[in-house]
Amino acid sequence: MQNPLDHAARVLAETDPVRRYHAAKAAAEAAAAPYKQAAEEARAQLIAQHGGNVAAAARDLGLTRQALYQGGKRDAAKGSGTAGAEQIQPARHFDSPEQARDALRDWAYEQQEVTDRLDVLLLGALAAGADPVDISEDSGVSLDTLRRIRPAGNITVSRLDEYGPEINDFARAVRARAAALRTAATSTAEHRAADIWHHAAREIARNAAPVALMPDDGPRKEDFGTIDEFIEAVVSRKRSEEEEAEDTKPLSPSASAGPDAYLAATYLAFRREATRGPLWSERTPEEAAAGEAVQAAFGELADAILHLRTTGQVPPALLTEAS
Structure with a gap:
């Protein structure tokens, strides 16, 4: 019998990366085949010991019934060495590979x-x-x-009351922060950060706090010095409401599980965007600054959501800007 270490040494000594890749893959599959067969035989034996009760066998292995069953089917498919499955319905149509990749x-x-x-x-x-x-x-x-x-200590549970006013207060505070950033923005980086806050405000309101989208009493003429200023405020308000109405994208799947579930998933998405790494190192200084501002905005939003879910309260800094 060939020594596996000798075989591995020859694979690693292959200088052509394509041949080395295929050789290594083939060697790994060949080496794993006896163990896969042994695992499948043990799986079948365990199920037989339980009188055909797959759920009971799965519990012994720390798996679900579905995982044990599907794992057996996958192993059988991998070991068959044949290709071609029965197609039940037509595949989706794409006009181009790019369109298919977008869908993927x-x-x-x-x-x-x-x-x-x-x-x-x-x-x-x-x-x-x-x-x-x-x-x-x-x-x-x-x-x-x-x-x-599972953490080593106690599990920290969200303290957010999904039926309390805090979520709507939070959504309004994020929207106020977005508006303030847009008003104060002068550089490309500041505009990009403001756009992130604006988009987040709309998505949080739509998915977790729809009450925050309800209009207030609107502009009042007595609050403006001239009629032109009042008209400009009314037009601006109308444009904002139309912008909200045009956003017909379906709600996030997480929203169906409730506001807290949506915010938990959104926190992770924002944190991921904030920690992607140096995406902008090969661009112009202005674009690099804009990229850093975007990542900082995502980080601030993630921190705000974490504070809300951990304490059940809107972050004080956001409340200050909203007031």
Whole structure:
């Protein structure tokens, strides 16, 4: 029998990266094949020991019934060495590869949002006292994953009252901050940061605090020195309301789970944008400054959401600007 270490040494000594890649992949699959076969045989034996009860076998392995079943199907498919599956319905039509890739990126974004929602959902279930085995069965997440995400100490639970006024106050405060930034902006970086706050204000209001979108009493003539100023304020208000009405994008999937779930996912999305790294290093100084301002804006928004969910209160700095 060939020594695996000798085989590995020859693969690593291959100088052509294409040949080395394919050789390494083939060697890894060949080396793993006996273990995959042993795992499949053990899986079948365990199910047989439980009299065909897949759920019971899955519990012994720390898996869900679905994961154990699907894992067996995947292993069988990988081991068959054949290609070609039965197509049940026509594939989607795309006019170009670019259009297809755009759709794939949209799908990946949606999957990321689902992932963003999952950890806080699982931790919430653990904090509520749900049995980890039940959580695993209901969610399809392995017990190992539950153990991985569980903190060493107590689980911190959101203190946000979804039926209290704080969410609407928060949305209005973010909108006031966005308006203040737009008014004060003079540089490209400041305008970009203001745009991020403005977009965030609209999305938070639409998905978590629709009451914040309700109009107030509107401009009053007695509050303005001249009739022209009053007319300008009315026109500006009308333009703003039309801008809100034109935003017909569907609500975020997280919004259906409630404001707190939406804000939890939004926090992670904003934090990700704030920590992407030096995306602007190869651009002009002005573009680099704008990129840094955008990342800073996302960081400030993430911090504000974290404060709201952790304390149940609107950050004082935002309340000061909104007043």
